[in-house]
Amino acid sequence: MIIQKTTQPRIHNFDPKNFTFGNDFIDHMLICEYENGKWGEPKIMPYGPLGFTPAMMGINYGQACFEGMKAYKDKNGDVFLFRPEKNFKRINKSAKRLAMPEISEEIFMEGLKALVDIDRDWVPYGEGTSLYLRPLIFATEEALKARIATKYMFAIVATPVKNYYSEPISVKIADYYSRSASGGVGSAKAAGNYAAAFYPTKLANEEGYEQIIWTDDNTHEYFEESGTMNVFVRINDTIYTPPVSEKILDGVTRDSFIQLAKHNNIEVKDEPISVKLVLEAHSKGELKEVWGVGTAVVTNVFKALGYKDKKYNLPDLKEEESFSLKLKKQLVGIQTNEAEDPFGWRIKVEKKY
């Protein structure tokens, strides 16, 4: 690994008490180029622009996938990653579906740890704060032909983030637009999946909903995901979440919630959730909670579901009654080294560089 440290660090201008989400980048980034059938030597270098023309294939034909993960700082100043091996496996699953070269575990893991180590001062400490890490692979070859590219870049960029307390939101159950096709790329973190969701989400916003619960494109009868998150439903004291599939992302937070729920002796059913089931439970007063989970905000609690011009309000549970908030608290405790980690999820980033 080549390490070229910046001579003009910006860390001193960064105020960890006062910053906005996703716009401040840490001093360094990792890049690694793929050419002639193999990955080259990874390089940590100052964050900044690289030279790409508008003929770059990644931007023309969408061969681009990414991961979202975080590093956390504890009260002693130690820095931790959370289940990074899940992100490593998933970026390669995404890459394969988009006919892109897979990255080696060594480049991904050692690159990730070195970058976080070198820029450890950028990892904020304090409730709801973390360093958001964005590994991505994209086609860099310049050619105007719709075919598999021969040149790629693996990169990791990162930005400090702060999750302000997020108010419960209203979500609309999709009855026309869809985010993924059967036999499509829904389970990949493919760049194109996100852009495809923006316009329907904008329309939902105009109707007063913050997000969409995506349903299957064929019948719109089954829940798939919620916004860019996996979705959970609690009916009485049982939690339901749609099984992962080629259409549904195998979320790290989703899997962690399932394991934590079981650890708490909460029944979890990993099975299709129909709109009908949810609305019937609502009418019987058995629908307790619906929420989304994902790396970026951990949990989005829903206060209302919209479906075909009707709005269904959800109970306003107290924190101690809520499964979503209980599980979120436990998860964040593990991530930030404030609680025991019976699962072995937390990985300390050693000081090396």
Added chain:
Amino acid sequence: MIIQKTTQPRIHNFDPKNFTFGNDFIDHMLICEYENGKWGEPKIMPYGPLGFTPAMMGINYGQACFEGMKAYKDKNGDVFLFRPEKNFKRINKSAKRLAMPEISEEIFMEGLKALVDIDRDWVPYGEGTSLYLRPLIFATEEALKARIATKYMFAIVATPVKNYYSEPISVKIADYYSRSASGGVGSAKAAGNYAAAFYPTKLANEEGYEQIIWTDDNTHEYFEESGTMNVFVRINDTIYTPPVSEKILDGVTRDSFIQLAKHNNIEVKDEPISVKLVLEAHSKGELKEVWGVGTAVVTNVFKALGYKDKKYNLPDLKEEESFSLKLKKQLVGIQTNEAEDPFGWRIKVEKKY
């Protein structure tokens, strides 16, 4: 429009008798940036790299769409565009579906004509040659948040192309993978649609098929597109092509083929084509031709269809018996100013710069 001509033209090193498809870029490119809710002044400048970081939103969240179109040179050295207003309208349709800002007709059309005019020496003359033009819009903002970007670039890059005579190909009818969802972005020229098709196409290649005929993701019973082209089927003397929809691209070559067929008094049915209809016609000896149409290669004639482990060979028609080759010849004649243009499709690029 700002025009900054290159001081180091590469045109003298370009051999129009000997080049490969899509890798040589003309001396100039057009760029135009969108910020603070409006498009800036377009600029023609030397083709080359611009500065983008791996946090560029277009590469992370797939807000990127493009057009494919061509400029042709006639024997007098005059240069022509073909139905550019169709590409202008479609790029804005794609942009809208991806929640991107639409480009003005003035920037698109005047920019296109100025670029082709300035680099008119790059338009090759001779059978099957043309200058392939690639207008595209992509998100340039640097931010790690899955939301609609606030900064974009409209660009036009171009490469001389030569269509070598293409042998008839074998295509596989999709029975598992899909390119678009109901309520999805299939009718947009969205970057992500192309990457999603590469892996299934690679699998088809491994089975001995050059391309895929995409079918609906729900039942796989209806034809949608073929590779990156629209698909046509001839049963006896009637031509069928699937109607454009939110899943099927409104192709310029598709529309031109339909109009030309009608002009030739050939019956055209713009209606769903079932796999069953096609295979039944084949068994009765009524399936005469199946072919794809698109800007890049105009026509791909199919010699065999694969469906669920069976291969169905298509008749090897003589050129004078073939509707696809007849219509292709007429279309290319209009495009290259070797034939009358009763439709008003051809637009001459005037010398101005």
